[in-house]
Amino acid sequence: MPFVDLNADMGESFGAWKMGDDEALLNIVTSANIACGGHAGDADVMAATMTLADQNGVGIGAHPGFMDIAGFGRNRMNVPRGTLQNQIRYQVAASVGMARSVGAKVRHIKLHGAISNMSSEDEQMAYDLYEAALSVDPNLIVMVLAATAQQRAVKRLGCTWAGEIFADRAYNDDATLVDRSLPGAVIHDAELAGKRMVDMVQAGAIITESGKHIPTQIDTICLHGDTAEAVQIAGSVRDTLKQAGIELRCF
Numbered sequence: 116m117p118f119v120d121l122n123a124d125m126g127e128s129f130g131a132w133k134m135g136d137d138e139a140l141l142n143i144v145t146s147a148n149i150a151c152g153g154h155a156g157d158a159d160v161m162a163a164t165m166t167l168a169d170q171n172g173v174g175i176g177a178h179p180g181f182m183d184i185a186g187f188g189r190n191r192m193n194v195p196r197g198t199l200q201n202q203i204r205y206q207v208a209a210s211v212g213m214a215r216s217v218g219a220k221v222r223h224i225k226l227h228g229a230i231s232n233m234s235s236e237d238e239q240m241a242y243d244l245y246e247a248a249l250s251v252d253p254n255l256i257v258m259v260l261a262a263t264a265q266q267r268a269v270k271r272l273g274c275t276w277a278g279e280i281f282a283d284r285a286y287n288d289d290a291t292l293v294d295r296s297l298p299g300a301v302i303h304d305a306e307l308a309g310k311r312m313v314d315m316v317q318a319g320a321i322i323t324e325s326g327k328h329i330p331t332q333i334d335t336i337c338l339h340g341d342t343a344e345a346v347q348i349a350g351s352v353r354d355t356l357k358q359a360g361i362e363l364r365c366f
Contacts, residue, residue: 118362119316120335121353122146122258122279123345124178124227126164127155127187136346137164143349144338145365146174148225148258151206151213154180154188161213169219174365176258177210177248179203180227188228189295196240199230200247207251222365223277224248225258226265234268235260235291241268249274256366262290262321262331277334277366280315282308282352284339286323290331293324305347309355312336316361334366 125141126149127134134155141147147168150156156164168175180188182202194202207224214221226234226244234241241264245257249272259265261278269276283302285293293300302308315321316336320328338349356363 117316117360118364119333119356120145120174120277120366121338121349121363122148122176122225122335123338123349124148124150124225126150126160126178128160129155129157129184138167139346140338140349141167141171141173143346143353144173145363146176146223146335148176148178148223148227149210150178150180150227151210153182153202153206154184154186154227158213161210162217165214165219166217169214169217174222175214175219176223176225177207177221177255178225178227179206179210179230179248181230183229188230191229191233196243200243203244203247204251207248207255211252221252221255223256223258225279231260231265232292235263235265238264238267238271241265242271245269245272245274258335260290260292261333262329266331278332279335279337280312280321280331280333281337281339282312283337283344283348286321286329288323288325288327288329290321290323290329299324302348303344305344305351308348309351312352313355313359313361316356317359 125137
């Protein structure tokens with residue numbers, strides 16, 4: 116029986132400001148990418164989210180981004196490469212340390228937002244940032260945007276990696292994500308999200324907006340936690356995959 120992991124970005128609340136329904140998502144997903152203070156999250160949110168994920172048997176990942184709380188890490192920024200590497204180390208180290216303090220373990224790393232989109236286009240940037248993360252913990256599994264420069268970077272590094280596709284985002288013909296500012300970039304229809312994930316997993320390929328098939332390794336499906344329909348989309352994807360005979364388990 117084929118299997119796939121379901122992951123969601125979470126732990127993105129900050130102080131009194133709440134983002135997403137992490138508790139509901141942790142009953143659906145098999146992996147959680149938990150913000151570590153760069154684009155979102157704080158010490159209390161990180162500790163609480165990691166504790167709950169561990170209690171639910173959900174794999175924990177560090178989810179670093181640009182140091183851009185106000186922009187939620189979605190603004191493209193020009194940061195010197197050495198500084199950017201240290202910011203990744205800083206966030207991953209916070210994640211690894213906090214997990215250890217609550218009796219859990221960080222299994223993987225996944226870049227967030229603009230820093231992820233930029234490194235999906237720039238192989239050297241991806242290589243440098245993953246190398247920085249692995250300098251903190253060389254055993255981390257690197258979650259990459261499948262069939263992009265990120266995948267080429269991890270193959271160069273020779274590290275363990277997992278290929279990711281998105282349930283609620285449209286694709287360009289080069290396997291990058293359609294820019295959020297464009298119409299149709301974010302999918303809000305839960306039923307459509309579930310069907311397209313079954314189609315892609317069964318095809319072993321990303322299916323783009325134009326209908327092009329890009330064959331790739333699919334280990335995990337991302338379910339965003341910060342949209343109004345997040346829990347509904349997550350439930351639809353889970354149920355549709357199960358109905359198609361695809362098992363859900365942590366990569």
